[in-house]
Amino acid sequence: MIAERWINWIVLLGFVVLPLWALFADEPFTITLATRAVILALAAVGLNIALGIGGLVSLGHAVFFGLGGYAMGILAHHAQTYAPLELGPLVIEGTKSMPIIWVTALVTSALAALVIGLLSLRTTGVYFIMITLAFGQMFFFFSISWSAYGGEDGLSIYVRNDFPGLNTLQPIQFFGLCLAVLCLALGIHSRLRTSPFGLALNAARQAPERVETVGLNPMRLKLLAFVISGALTGLSGALFADLNRFVSPTMFSWQLSGELIVLIIIGGVGRLMGPVIGAALFVALEHLLGGLTEFWLVWLGVILLLIVLFARGGIIGILTGKAGPNV
């Protein structure tokens, strides 16, 4: 069995070596694939805070992914059309600056997560899953009917947004930027998990009545986790939209929420690199099997089934011989 920290470093190293190889082998598409995996991993790392530590099975995380995407799309759209965004008396100029877009995506998603969390966390179990799904569908159908920003057809952005000091049009530079953001998110997850907050949140998942009897409020703990989780997933949405230079209602779709959960389960729920391994496998299968058959998701389903039946700790669980971070 391999120690988990070694697996973590090997996976990260893979995410450095593969794109560098692609750069020297002149395979820009591989870099784009790796970027896609990194961004999906970031979205799932966000969800993993709520799901893995807090036990919140959210089937509505596409809301935050979509909000991040539309934050980017709307700001960039107004920048490329030179028409400011008018919200009543408030006039906001569009921007092509990634840091500004990221902050907007983070704040928008966090606020949405706060409101959705306040309402959803009054329920547990299957009701929580259903209410988060309902919010997801609400945003999905709203975006379809939002004709000002493309409605069902979505919104195209002609040129990738800027980041100071980088040429983001270069695939390897944009990849490096996304990887740096992912590493930051992994650092946040790692720190949170071992902090007093992480300890209390993890206990709130396992024994909420115990958490209450030590004077803590499990719902507030879960709400903060949901907000942090939503914000990170929102940030990934902005990057995803920038990768494709396109946003559409599919970013709000419940299938996407489901895929994020699948990525985490395949990699290992609650494990630091679980979402990263899940995302890498997902993108690899999508690319390798997607070329052979349009029904490639069937094979992903088979893998998921095998893991759920025989390896509760996901791929990391198989490699470490431990079903959870401790056991």
Add this chain to the structure above:
Amino acid sequence: MSEPVLATRNLKKAFGALQATDDVSIDLRAGEIHAIIGPNGAGKSTLIAQICGGYRPDAGTVHLAGVDVTSLSTAERAQRGLGRTFQISALAMEDTVLENALLGAVGHARKPWRLWGAVERDRSLRDRAMEALARVGIADLADQITANLSHGQRRQLEVAVALTLAPKAFIMDEPMAGLGAEGSKVMTTFLDGLRSEAPILLVEHDMDAVFALADRISVLVYGRVIATGSVEEIRNSREVREAYLGEEA
């Protein structure tokens, strides 16, 4: 007589037609162990849930250190000094023994919103947690996964978590359950010493432990307190023997 640390006044709770607690008034005074005994279904668990905030009473009040806490949540009551153990262990089973004790320390220090810095490296939290584990005799199990503990060890950990809170009053729901003869003896000695720190409201089926520990005993039958008194008074009460011990008068 000094003001009771914990007091219930005319507590009532019904579930449909079933009156689980009916006009229950009990006091817990400083330095004492007050045992609540009664047959299964007498309303002991409902009473504890009402005291700790799990159930809102239909009528009546709960006072902790002279303050009416009836409308407060479980967490708020814990913050005001109510420490409890559960009849069925409520612990984070995937976590280590130390992590469970640290949770109590985090609650006591009101540090749940610290998002940075490893909890196990916080000296004050760790010391408090380890001290509590040492006091109940399971410090050597600190790194064990809680799910791997025996039933008796989990009972000890329950008590340790409550200790980390340094409460004004303990509510202990069957702390002897599953301990075995030797473990029960050790726990009895431990609780005996603990009463000087904070009074204990003890719900227990082990009558030897109850008679050895209790300063006062209240007998609950069909949701009503039918008698309160010293061990001798309860032992000699004809009403208690008839209603609870099942003896003919």
